[in-house]
Amino acid sequence: MKFNKEMLLLYAVTDRAWVGRQTLYEQIEDALKGGVTMVQLREKNLDVQTFIEEAKTIKELCHSYQVPLIINDNVEVALKSGADGVHLGIEDVPVDKVRKNVGADFIIGATAKTIEQAKCAEAAGADYLGVGAVFPSPTKKNAIRITKSQLKDICQAVDIPAVAIGGITYENMQEIIGGGMDGVALVSAIFAAENIQETTARLKTQAEYIVNAKSMKTALTIAGSDSGGGAGIQADIKTMTTNGVYAMSAITALTAQNTTGVRGIMEVTPAFLAQQIDAVFEDIRPDAVKIGMVSSAELIDCIAERLKYHKAGNIIVDPVMIATSGARLISEDAIDVLKTELLPLATVITPNIPEAEKLANMEIHGKADMLTATKKIGDTYGCAVLCKGGHSINDANDLLYSNNTYQWFEGRRINNPNTHGTGCTLSSAIASNLAKGFELIDSVQRAKEYVSGALSSMLDLGQGSGPMNHGFDLNCRFADFEMSKEK
Numbered sequence: 140m141k142f143n144k145e146m147l148l149l150y151a152v153t154d155r156a157w158v159g160r161q162t163l164y165e166q167i168e169d170a171l172k173g174g175v176t177m178v179q180l181r182e183k184n185l186d187v188q189t190f191i192e193e194a195k196t197i198k199e200l201c202h203s204y205q206v207p208l209i210i211n212d213n214v215e216v217a218l219k220s221g222a223d224g225v226h227l228g229i230e231d232v233p234v235d236k237v238r239k240n241v242g243a244d245f246i247i248g249a250t251a252k253t254i255e256q257a258k259c260a261e262a263a264g265a266d267y268l269g270v271g272a273v274f275p276s277p278t279k280k281n282a283i284r285i286t287k288s289q290l291k292d293i294c295q296a297v298d299i300p301a302v303a304i305g306g307i308t309y310e311n312m313q314e315i316i317g318g319g320m321d322g323v324a325l326v327s328a329i330f331a332a333e334n335i336q337e338t339t340a341r342l343k344t345q346a347e348y349i350v351n352a353k354s355m356k357t358a359l360t361i362a363g364s365d366s367g368g369g370a371g372i373q374a375d376i377k378t379m380t381t382n383g384v385y386a387m388s389a390i391t392a393l394t395a396q397n398t399t400g401v402r403g404i405m406e407v408t409p410a411f412l413a414q415q416i417d418a419v420f421e422d423i424r425p426d427a428v429k430i431g432m433v434s435s436a437e438l439i440d441c442i443a444e445r446l447k448y449h450k451a452g453n454i455i456v457d458p459v460m461i462a463t464s465g466a467r468l469i470s471e472d473a474i475d476v477l478k479t480e481l482l483p484l485a486t487v488i489t490p491n492i493p494e495a496e497k498l499a500n501m502e503i504h505g506k507a508d509m510l511t512a513t514k515k516i517g518d519t520y521g522c523a524v525l526c527k528g529g530h531s532i533n534d535a536n537d538l539l540y541s542n543n544t545y546q547w548f549e550g551r552r553i554n555n556p557n558t559h560g561t562g563c564t565l566s567s568a569i570a571s572n573l574a575k576g577f578e579l580i581d582s583v584q585r586a587k588e589y590v591s592g593a594l595s596s597m598l599d600l601g602q603g604s605g606p607m608n609h610g611f612d613l614n615c616r617f618a619d620f621e622m623s624k625e626k
Contacts, residue, residue: 140207140223142246142266144300147322148350149343151175152211152304155182157330167197170329171204173339176322179226181211194220209248214241224248226269229256238264252283254296261297269324270294272305273315276326287318294319309338312345316352323349344612348383356574357385359419360567361412361442362431363392363404369606370560375429375567377609382571382589387425389415391433398559398601406434409441416442420449426574427453429567434469436476443480453573456485456522457566460494478520487523487541487579489566490516495526506538513540525569525583527562539583546580548587553594557605564607565590 151170153163161169167178178201182190194208194216201208207223210216214237217225224246227234234249241247249260251268260268270293272284284305285293294301303315304324312323323346332338358379365371372388379386391412395403407415419425428451433439446454458477460469469477474497482488482498496503498519499512509526517524523541528550539546568586577585596608 140202140205140246141244142207142224144267144321146177146207147267147300147302147320148176149174149339149346150177150179150302150304150322150324151329151339152179152324152326153181154326154330155184157327161335163193164196164200166330166335168200169335170339171201171206173329173336174343175206175329175339176343177207177209179209179211179324180222187213187216190216191220194222198222207246209246217245224266226250227265234260234263234265248302251293251301252285254293257293257297257301261299265299267299267321268293268297268301269304270301270320271303271324273303273318274306274308274311276306287315290315290318290320309342309345312342312349316349318349321350322346351383351575355383355385356426356571356576357387357423358427358429358567358570358574359387359389359416359425360429360431360570361389361391361416361433362429362563363394363433364390365560366393366395367397367559367601367606369398370563371431374560374563374606374609375431378564378567378589379571381610381612382568382575382585384426384571384574385423387419387423389419391431391438398603398605400603404434406438409437412438412441413445416445416449420445420451424449425451427455427570429455429457429570430481431457431563431566432459432469433477434473436470436473439473439476439481443476443484446484451484452486453570454485455566455570455573456481456488457562458482458488458490458494458498459562460490460497482520482522485520485522486573487525487539487569487583488516488520489525489527489562489569491527491562495524509538510540510545513538513545514543517541523579527565537583537587539580541579546583548583550587550591553591555594555597555607557597557599557601557607558594559604559606561590561594561607564593564609 180197198208209224209226210222211226212231214225226248228250247265248267248269249265251257251260251270257268300321302322302324303320307323307325308328329339360375363371365373376386392404392406492503495512499515503512513524513526517540526538528536537548565586568589569582572582572585592611593607593609596611598608
């Protein structure tokens with residue numbers, strides 16, 4: 140299996156100390172189901188032949204999940220079992236000697252506690268480094284600790300990727316944000332968990348966040364302000380932040396509104412909107428741009444002109460034209476400019492059913508009409524189209540049309556009347572995932588899962604159609620942290 144640094148994201152190191160209710164095989168399978176990206180098999184007390192046979196079995200399991208198996212310390216076991224590689228400690232066989240005997244495709248990891256050790260391992264042919272211990276380790280009580288600053292210095296001193304290791308848990312993982320590593324290696328945090336699969340999934344989300352934070356991706360929202368906080372700029376920033384990107388904004392209008400309705404709107408001038416967009420691009424260039432409701436032709440023309448000037452990429456347009464109630468939210472001349480100037484710049488647009496009907500100039504009554512409409516829109520404006528299947532059409536299933544192919548995203552209708560800002564949230568979550576480098580299909584799937592979680596939290600604020608809980612996952616994390624402190 141060819142090595143790449145993404146394999147290091149969530150690196151599971153086995154330990155028989157927690158074998159009991161489950162076998163080691165069952166524990167590893169649950170970890171794989173939860174999303175570990177690399178497994179290191181560590182055995183201190185098995186004879187060589189038994190270790191080899193065990194490694195063969197675990198290798199087949201790991202490969203069924205497209206995850207590499209690394210053997211700790213023992214080169215003989217790694218080679219005879221057909222494992223993908225070996226991890227060598229400082230006092231083990233030298234890296235250059237192993238590399239000479241195994242060839243270029245065999246994965247070699249090496250432990251490093253100093254810059255000198257890291258550089259030597261890189262020069263000798265190591266593919267990655269294991270750097271630590273970053274916290275006190277229950278599995279290696281005498282391990283020498285390194286600081287976050289030392290971790291960062293080691294990672295920056297070499298060109299090969301690195302994984303942080305040593306005493307890392309869900310609760311302390313955020314303390315090494317900015318450490319420069321490409322992943323985290325965990326032992327007891329995974330294998331001592333009561334529910335390994337569920338715990339691993341949460342750990343992976345946390346790992347993605349802290350690894351991306353070393354060079355955090357960025358996203359710009361261009362939309363109106365919602366003083367009630369449920370939609371618009373406020374919803375976009377909450378969504379982008381909880382989806383692990385740095386959020387920036389260019390405000391098109393101020394609104395006075397709450398869950399019961401809008402009381403007033405004050406648009407910015409095109410000149411001031413252009414200044415906001417330029418200020419963002421000239422300092423912290425966004426990796427994705429989400430565009431929400433823009434009501435005037437002049438502002439839409441301004442946005443299109445500035446995005447073309449800055450050669451923006453990953454542009455997501457939520458063409459807010461018609462409210463769920465059926466009310467028109469944008470003038471006819473603004474729709475014309477939207478079609479001619481902005482939609483052709485988009486990577487993907489996210490119309491609801493009434494908006495898709497307006498863009499495709501046809502009525503939509505079911506799945507067949509959605510297929511026809513999305514293709515018509517996509518082919519006309521040269522962009523991908525995610526047609527949202529709400530409005531009593533096709534339950535909560537959405538349809539993506541991109542590159543002349545279709546992809547359905549099935550969803551369950553959540554019985555929550557508080558759905559204010561759903562469209563803003565979905566498009567911002569897509570923008571966040573595109574910014575992080577996910578493909579469009581994966582970005583849409585992840586965004587839908589996020590929106591479902593925010594709705595399922597059943598937040599109930601205000602006297603009208605209330606907002607979703609954008610921080611539902613963070614709330615769970617804080618609750619877990621408080622419970623862990625109580626224990």
